[in-house]
Amino acid sequence: MATKIRLQRFGKKSKPFFHVVVADSRAPRDGKFIERLGSYNPNTNPATIEINFEKTLDWVNKGAEPTDTCRTILSHKGILYRKHLQGGVKKGALTEEQADAKFAEWLSAKDSKIEGKKDSLTKSKDEVKKTALAAETKKNADRGAAIALKNAPVVEEVVAEETEETPVAEETTEEIPATEETKEEEA
Known part of the structure; x- marks a missing residue:
């Protein structure tokens, strides 16, 4: 029996919430599972991840394959790094x-x-x-300020009007002398 560490979807429409579970690879996504390892909530910023570190590390060491998203989650929590370090200890490098x-x-x-x-x-x-x-x-x-202006008593001001009229510039209708080029075009 091949086991996978994967996400099981819960929550409302467009508000997903996931459980991280170990399940048989042939079982449906939201179906039967072997063990619940934790939860993942992508709705918060940053995403909330709660995982039982020891159980998850034990399952990874036993050979349970995480899906792509679960691999990212496990890497973020340091489970895969811890497995890597344990491999170095077994080989004698550390x-x-x-x-x-x-x-x-x-x-x-x-x-x-x-x-x-x-x-x-x-x-x-x-x-x-x-x-x-x-x-x-x-x-x-x-x-x-606008309300205060509106409610203020109106004071009438006497404005001195100027009766001077400004002279309007007269338009000139002088003809412009034609050049040789314009004469040739007219002909």
């Missing part, structure tokens, strides 16, 4: 302590990258809120 140190270093770098993305998203949201608030207060101030 010691267990070196492998653990490399994995811890990789994990801390990954966590800082994710936290950086979350921080930048919250900062951009805050900036958008601040600009929207500033625009709203400006618009409210403009409305208040």
Whole structure:
């Protein structure tokens, strides 16, 4: 029996939510499965991935093949990197302590990258809120000024009208002397 680590779809229309499961490769997508390993929610930013690390690593070591999307998820969580390091320990290229140190270093770098993305998203949201608030207060101030102008008592001002008329420039209808070229064209 060939086993696959794959996604099982849940959720509403256009709001998917997935369970990461180990299933027989012949079973339908949302059908019977052997074991549930975790969940994946692509609706959040960044996507939320919750996986039981030890169970998943055990299944990968037993030979369960992940699908393309699950391979990306497992790589993102470090399960495939951990399997790679365990292979190096079995071959004698690394010691267990070196492998653990490399994995811890990789994990801390990954966590800082994710936290950086979350921080930048919250900062951009805050900036958008601040600009929207500033625009709203400006618009409210403009409305208040317009209402105050409308409700202010009307004061009639006497405007001194000037009765001077400006002379209109006379149009000239002088003929332009014809040149030799225009004479030839007329002929």
